[in-house]
Amino acid sequence: MxxxxxxxxxxxxxxxxxxxxxxxxxxxxxxxxxxxxxxxxxxxxDGKKRKSKLTIMSPSMLPLRGFLNCNRCNRVLCGSASKGRGNYYYYYHCSSKCGYRKKAEEINKAFVDELKLYILNDESKEFFKTAIMDAYIDATKGETKDKTNWIVEITELGNRITKARELLLTGDLDGSDYKTIKTESEHRIAVLEAKLSEAPVVAVSPAEVERLLDKAIVKLTQIDVIYSNHDTYVQREVIGSMYPEKFTFENLQHRTANVDFLFQLIYQINSTLREKKRRASDRKTCLPIVAPEAGLEPATL
Structure with a gap:
């Protein structure tokens, strides 16, 4: 063989x-x-190891199979097709006796409608980028500050030992005091060096994060197009990136499905900008459209 x-x-x-x-x-x-x-x-x-399970791809009409839970018994919904008069009709359904069953077309449309709420529009791009970069800098600046402080302290302790040695040689410091200073300083240096070696390494610089973020933003502004124009594999990648937990059809209907942090941020930014725009529009419509009656100034025709 x-x-x-x-x-x-x-x-x-x-x-x-x-x-x-x-x-x-x-x-x-x-x-x-x-x-x-x-x-x-x-x-x-040789039969000593089981074959790894293959990923089963869903048919194009059932991209949400495996992501949906039953609203009645909370089991994961299956997906299948039944043949009607010359056509196949697809359904998401529960395998238990609860009998939950929904047309795939209806659920797929609800998902696409939900997806449109999380498209990063042009007005939101800069706000989104600023929020992500600020979050990244805040998350890493504490680690960087700690490392800097540890390095400075190690240098100061090394200088302390050197100075103590010079005082010992000139007779201004006796041997027992020098030994105490040296022992304490070396112990502290060992502790700080251990912290440095165990501290997580910030592998990506802010400039690299910004470059990657710019590429991601392009995709986030076209996520609906990407979802609609690609095969089931890509569609399932989009679904999995958006939803960290399984959800129900009713969650989609009522917009209560739990989405990933990035998409929560996009929705929040989009909503805030829409609200500001609406308020500005309301203020404009509240302006008087008829001139006031004559007072100190003559009325305007």
Whole structure:
């Protein structure tokens, strides 16, 4: 069987010869797979390891299958099609006896309507970018400040030991005091160095975060187009990124589904800007459209 051939992982099988047992040696060719992968495949073929489950893709009419819960018994809804007169009709339904069943077309439309609320519009882009960058800087500046303070303290403790040594050599400090200063300082340095080594590394600079954010914003302003124009795999990626928890059709209807923080922020910014625009519009409509009666000034025709 070809899949058993160790050449795929860069090894060559040497058959038994005289007193030497058969064995594998490293070949000069470029391996196609890693040794780890090769041995995992062999374990699966030998029945020592179960095959990993394959991701089951939903049909194009059932992109929400696996994300929806039953509103009656809270089980995950299944999806299937039933054949009518010449056509197939798709449904999301519960596998329990509760009998919950909804047309897929109806639920899919409710999701798209919900999705439109979280499109990052042009007016909201700068507010969104500022909010994310501020949150990132706030989340990382504490760690950066701590590291800076630890490095400064380590330097000061090192200088303290050096100064104590100079005083010892000039006779201005006795040996026991020098030993005490040196021991305490070195212990504190060891503690601070341990904190530095264990502190999380901020791998992404604010400039890199801003660059990645700009790319993400482009997609967030077109998320409805991306969802509508791509296959089920991409649609399910969008759904999974928006909703950290399963939801029900009724959640979509009443806009109570729990969405990810980023989409909460988009909705909040969009809502705030819409409210400001509405208030400005109301103020304009409240202006008098008829000139006031004559007072000190003559009435205007």
């Amino acid at each position: 070809a899949i058993r051939n160790p050449m795929y992982c860069g090894k060559i099988f040497i058959e038994k010869y005289k007193d030497e047992d058969c064995h594998l040696v490293k070949g000069l060719h470029e391996p196609l797979i890693t040794e780890t992968m090769y041995y995992e495949v062999q374990d699966i073929l």
